[in-house]
Amino acid sequence: MRTLVFDIGNTAVKYGCFEDDVLLETAAGLTLDQLLTTVQRLQPQHVLAASVAASTADWIEPLRHLVAGTVVEFAPATTPVPLRNAYATPHTLGADRLAAAVGAAWLRPSGDTLVVDAGTAIKCDWVERGHTFRGGSIAPGLRMRFAALHQLTGRLPLVAMPTDPTAAVALMGDDTQAAIRSGVLNGAVAEVEGLIARYRASSPRxxxxxxxxxxxxxxxxxxxxxxxxxELVLLGLHRILVHNVEN
Incomplete structure (x- = not known):
């Protein structure tokens, strides 16, 4: 079974094409016209659209004319998912967070899992024993932290992410840009490490x-x-689509 899922994020639109559970191809930065061309080229049997930004309505309607099978407009509060959602306000839950949890539960159907999704925001979410989404935390992502320091102060410059994400970041910055880079990047790592340690204290495995x-x-x-x-979010969206097709 060939499926196509696409995720309208805060910074880009991304799609993933699956053959059964194998990700065949993915790309980001698509416009609606480009997506429709991609659908015609890949000819998926079923499609799912999810968004944490704009409404998916303008994307869904054209797809219904191109796809013979199921077309799902994913809404975390109402769309059936193969996971118990224990979030207190499911209508406010981001589609990407729930999709990542579904993907984690499918990969680890019986163990506790912490999903760290580092994108526009840094989300740390708990999946209990492979069957229940409990929630977690949302914090500013790396670029958002750089932008906030520049936009919310009078003199601090806008510092860019390093072009090489694996390059060392000095702990002690000896100029303002280096100090900002250390505070944002080393601070974010320390924050995520601290959260992981606290979760591991309650679930050693x-x-x-x-x-x-x-x-x-x-x-x-x-x-x-x-x-x-x-590509955990895309995998989760694919599993949600399969769940809706089969049920």
Whole structure:
């Protein structure tokens, strides 16, 4: 079964095409016209659209004319998912957070998992025993932290992310840009490490899955064994689509 899922994020629109559970291809930065061309080229049987930004309505309607099978407009509060959602306000839950949790539960159907999704925001979410989404935390992402320091102060410059995400970041900055870089990057790593440690204290056999666009930055800096699955959200969206097709 061929499926296509796309995720309208805060910074880009991304799609993933799956053949059964194998990710065939993915790309980001698409316009609506480009997406429709992609659908015509890949000819998926079923499609799902999810968004944490704009409404998916303008994207869904054209798809219904191109796809013969199921077209799902994913809404975390109402769309059936193969996971118990224990979030107190499901209508406010981001589609990406729930999708990542579904992906983690499918990969680890019986163990506790912490999902660290490092993108526009840094989300740390708990999946209990592979069957229940409990929630977690949302914090500013790396670029958002750089932008806030510049926009909310009078003189601090806007500092860019390093072009090489694996390059060393000095702990002690000896000029303002280096100090900002240390505070944002080293501070974010310390923050995520601290959260992981607190979760591991309550679940010693906890698995940590790292996802998102900034996974390459965090991967070499986080202590302990970490599974890196950059396309976890797309995998979760695919499993949600399969769940709706089969049920």
């Amino acid at each position: 906890l698995a940590v899955i790292l996802a998102g666009g900034d996974a390459r930055f965090f991967q070499p800096r986080l202590k302990g064994h970490i599974f890196v699955i950059p």
